[in-house]
Amino acid sequence: MTIEEFMSEFTKQMEKKNILVLTGAGISTPSGIKDFRGANGIYKDAEDGISILTSGYLEEHPEEFYRFYRKYILTSDDIKPNLAHEVLADLENDGYIRALYTQNIDGLHQAAGSKNVIELHGGTSFSCINCKKEYSYDEVKNMDFVPHCTECGSLIRPNIVFYNESYKPGVLDQADNDFMYAKTLLIIGTGLEIYPIRVLVHHFIETMHLARFNGKDKKLFLINMGPTSIDGFKEDVIKYDGDVMDFARSLKKYRDEKNK
Ligand SMILES: [Zn+2]
Known part of the structure; x- marks a missing residue:
């Protein structure tokens, strides 16, 4: 799927608002943050x-x-949010995004201006x-x-959250609830290898099936370069297998044109 095809599907669904975002290392590597598991991690x-x-x-x-x-x-003090962090903060401000869950501990979403950020693995x-x-x-x-x-x-x-520790009490329940009621789940820059997060996403896919059965429209969009643990759900996942920055630039362009 090209970025144009992906954006045409995404922007149609985006206008229905109530979007939940889940981000991983791939959104911060363009800012110079090293990921943990990647090829140069x-x-x-x-x-x-x-x-x-x-x-x-x-x-x-x-x-x-x-x-x-x-x-x-x-690491370095001059690590700054990139266009992807910024455009997500703008969309929250515009009323499209209800919450942003992140696996990252770099604080870049808040630095970009996102307000309702849930740091699954802690922060700075x-x-x-x-x-x-x-x-x-x-x-x-x-x-x-x-x-x-x-x-x-x-x-x-x-x-x-250290490897021998569990998530903060209540975080996964809150997430499960948020995932249940969101219209759209937008996943950016993660292969979804981490068990509790994979479970959340599987729950979202189940609620999608239920919603479809009831004539409602729930969608899952995924932007990640390379394979993810939900690639088997081909029917359910709209995936752009490419650069996060392609998405960030296209989304900014869409928003700029809309706000002209
Ligand atoms: Zn003390």
């Missing part, structure tokens, strides 16, 4: 990344943990593992290499 370089991103590792080897975290995740803030005092990204960047709480002296951790 962090885990190609640091195979032990998965065992490092656990709470036990942080507490037992804080030095090594922060060597990894500062190298791969607290930090907190003390003992007294829970919160710290910003900038504060931690300028602290000692292994940062400690200014109140109680305990270790500071990133507020991300």
Whole structure:
């Protein structure tokens, strides 16, 4: 499917509003963020990344943990949202998007101006593992290499969901509810490898079948370069297998022409 074909389907459905967006690493790689699993991803370089991103590792080897975290995740200050983040913020502002779920921990959706962002895997803030005092990204960047709480002296951790941890209580229930009532699900830049997220998307596909049975119109759009775990649902998924930026540019053009 070409980007023109994809956009013609998407913009028709978009006008019905009530869109839910789900984003993954592919939306942020054009901003210079390294993804974890991609061809040039962090885990190609640091195979032990998965065992490092656990709470036990942080507490037992804080030095090594922060060597990894500062190298791969607290990277350059000049990382900025790209056109894809920006155009999604515009669409939310225009009343098309009801919520944006992201697997990313880079904070770029908020930086672009998106308001209703649900960070499934956490975000850019930090907190003390003992007294829970919160710290910003900038504060931690300028602290000692292994940062400690200014109140109680305990270790500071990133507020991300570690591999040995579950999602924040209630997040998946809220997501399930949102996915149930959305008219459109727009998935950008993820192969949907992560189990709980794949389950959410499967639920959406089930509600699509039900909606169709009841004469209603629910659609799933997917933009990802390369295979995804829902490629088997050919009948249900409208997929553009290409560059996220093609979509961002086309959507901006559509919106600009509409707002003339
Ligand atoms: Zn503390």
